[in-house]
Amino acid sequence: MLGSGAKATKPSFVSYISPEEIHIKKPTEKEVNLHLLPGELLLCEASTVYKYIQEDGSDRGTYGKLVCTNFKIAFLDDDSATNENEPQFKNKIVGENDITLQCVDQIYGVYDEKKKLLTGQLRKYPEKLIIYCKDLRVFHFCLRYTKEEEVKRIVSGIVHHSQTPKLLKRLFLFSYASAAPNNTDGRNQTVMFDTLEDWRYELERTKGNVKYKAVTTNEGYRVSEKLPLYFVVPICISEESILKYEGRGIPIWCWSCHSGAALLKMSAFPKEQDDSTSQMQKAFLDGIYKTISKPPYELLKTEDLSSSLPSLQDIQTAYTRFKQLFLIDNSTDFWATDVKWFSLLESTNWLEIIRRVLKKAIEVAECLERQHTNVLLIEESATDLCCVISSLVQVMMDSYSRTKSGFQSLIQKEWVIGGHSFLDRCNHLHKSDKDEAPVFLLLLNCVWQLVQQYPPAFEFTETYLTVLSDSLYVPIFSTFFFNSQHQKDINTSGESLKIQSGPFRFLTVWDWSVQFDPKAQAFLNNPLYAEKPKPDKSQRKTARFKHQRQLSLPLTQTKSSTKRGFFREETDYLIKNILGKRIGKFINSSDESPNSFREFYDSWHSKPVDYHGLLLPRIDGPEIKVWAQRYLRWIPEAQLPGGGTIATTAKILELMEEVQSLQRQSVKPALPTSTWKDLEDEDDLVKRDDEFVDLGGEML
Structure with missing residues (x-):
């Protein structure tokens, strides 16, 4: 009875009056006008469409007009003509009955009470239409009283424009930017990391400029189209080396801890190499790592996320199973699963993946915080799980990343400029399902766990995270619609996009005024946030003492490693793996005890929480919860x-x-x-x- 393949229990009572006739409203003479955005065009429409109310499983609903534009599918009922009873939290771009084309997940037609997935050309048109959305809303429309020609146009139009593969420049993103070129790009104090100065500022903020430098080697994308124009590397790395290896095998700086230890990431060298090339690359890495591991930060821990965390395919499979628990036709179906709910939830493996990711982030935080050890995250392209772990570590360890502007700057640095393939992972173009994976949603889910466990530590709310996840599917912002900065740049500066009325400019999602008025934006800000006090001169000593306390955990003395540095006995084995084979799990690569993680974890949780210091999530058993506001879209209380x-x-x-x-x-x-x-x-x-x-x- 779950998900899109659910079958409703057949009632024993037979009625000779259709439910729609019972609840039918008298036709209204009000003209409901469709609000179109700049560049938005009406493609097709159908009148006398009946939209069911989903919550209680009844056949109650309302009549209206169903339309499809090059931006969205919208249902306009009689109440759309008035502004009465508008919700306090209202999105100015996407209404309650609007579905952006990128937000459509699957479309089903109902033929003689049987559901069939609709794709491609249709020979027969359904009497009912069910649209499942990627934000887990579900819409039911009855077309029984709609004219046949209108049914053909609206169903064919919706299926074609939301499900068939398309070219990048056919996205509404380009139509909107061309038609509204003078929209301001309000950044709300978000650091965009698209300039050299932004990176230098971040180095200074984190005290990372002692051993790391921002480089301009990739200007003009002469090194790699996947790398940003500017990024940070260890001082010892020359521009010639970056060019020679095309950015692969280069440790790229993410963030520096107060102890001086740094978090880095690296894309692995290609797997197939000849012996001479492998030897050159080995010598290159050996020199870099020895430089990074200079005293007093002698250790470098290597973490291959491809082997220690689930694959992207595993993440996609788990989430697909998980969302079937919530993509229900009505509340009756949902509550019918109450007896076996927890076993169904556990079998999806989604919450277990969240727990494993949080645990890995805690392990990395332990290395940086307690062991004063540099951590190098390795992944094939360093743009998926590297983004998740590096972001989580910074949210846990850097209170700036728990402010709204700090978190947005973090997303810009690690994900947008960092080259996460949003276009492919979200499958915005419907070209290939094999690259689709909810990696960014996984991060937001992990951050939500922290927000609901420690509300005073965050300047933003769970509503902010929900809105941010919804914004993945709103194609008027460029933030989540490109695979790299290079892809965005070439599509912004193309000759075909030059217009007379002004420069071509995409909006950023961080300008929240585009979606919400000031009163609605208040829902994004946490009123319970324990803002960090700014000490005056008389309080400076007290504040300094508190700062020192939050940065050093009260843990037992740990045995120092007898191996002085990363490259002593393990060099040959690790280099070979980095150059091609899968790297093993190096959880105990140093001489730390197997119970080191548990000791670190338990000791921190036994002390009072400092909302501006290190923050570790609770990950045992039922501590990992379901993000109700994001997944239970049809329950009003949520x-x-x-x-x-x-x-x-x-x-x-x-x-x-x-x-x-x-x-x-x-x-x-x-x-x-x-x-x-x-x-x-x-x-x-x-x-x-x-x-x-x-x-x-x-x-x-």
Whole structure:
């Protein structure tokens, strides 16, 4: 009864009146106008389409018009003509009854109560249409009362424009940018990492400029089309070496820890090499690693993510199984699985993959934080699991990455500029399913685990993460629609895209004002965020002590490694593997005890949480939860218009606005909640106690 192949239980009661006739509304004379974006064109439409309400499994619904444009599929009901009862959290680009063409996952037609997947040319047209979306919404439309010619046009149009392969420049992204060239690119303080200065600033911020340098070797993409124009490498690496090896086998800097240890990533050399080439590459890597491992940071741990984490195919398979639990036709189907829910959930393996990824990130954090060891992540192209692990490590260890602008800058650095293949992994062009994998969604899912476990540590909310995952399928932003910076650049500067009215420019998703008005944007900001206090001169010593405490974990003394450096006994074996064969799991590559991870993990969790220091997720058993707001799209309590945590957050936001208003009027400076208790003396607390009214113990 799950997923797109679910079959509804056949009722024993026979009715001779169709459900639509029972709930039919009188035709309205209101003209419902379709709002078109710049560059958006109406392709086909159908009137008298009946849209079912999904939540309760009944046949209740409403009549309206179903349209398909070069941007979206939209249902316009009678209520669309009015602005009454609009939700507080409203997207200005994609409405509640809108589905962007990139968001369509599968389309089914219903023929005599039997569902059939619709692809390509259709010989017979269905009486009902079911659209399953990549954001896990499900839409049911009845075409029984629609004119036959309109049914043919709308069904053929929707299937063709959402399911068939297309060229990159046929995406709505280009139509919108051409028609609206003067839209401002608001970055909201997000560092885009498209200039040399951005990389130098990040090196200075993390104190990584002692051993690493930003290079311009790839200007004009003369080294590699997959690498960004600018990136950071160890100081010892020459531009000639980068050119010679075309960027492969070059350790690229991601981030530096406070201890001086660095997180790096590297794309492996091609597997097939002749002996002379292998020897040259071995000598090259040997020299680089010895330089990186200079005292006092003598160790370099190599982590081959291709062997220690699930493959992209495994991730895709697990997520496909997982989403079938939520792509339901109605709530009756969902609750019918209640008895075997946990076994079904476990069998998908999706939550286990999340747990394994979080565990790997903790292992890397341990090397950087406790062992002061450089960590080199290796992957074939270093643009998939490398992006996931490096991003998670920075979110756990760098409180800046837990602010909204910091997190957005992190995504730009590691994913957008870092060359993650968004176009292929999201299958935006419907060209090949074999490259599709929800790698970026996996990261957001892992970050969500941290957000729901430690809400005060994050400036953004789970709603922010949900909206960000939805933005993967909104083709007016270039952020998630290219495989590399090179691909974006050549498609931006092409002669065919030059227009008279101004320069050709894509929007970035980080300009949230494009999708939301200021009131709706408030839902993206966490009112409970424990903002890091800015110490003044009188508090500098106290703040410094706190900073030192958060950076050093209270762990037992560990035995120092007898192997002084990475290249002593393991050089030949590891180099051979790096050059071709799969590298083994080097979890215990040093002499650390097998229980080192558990000791590190348990010791950290036994201490009070510092929301601005190291943050480790709880990963045991039921601690890994389902992201309800993202996956339960049809349950009102889990969504923005309904109740649950979102309604609570809305009320808190209202209170916060009142508090901020009072703070602006007050002479007393506004202080973070975390410092109130420290700054108030006992006399003030006694006076506050006198202000309370004694209710005589009548309160329960």
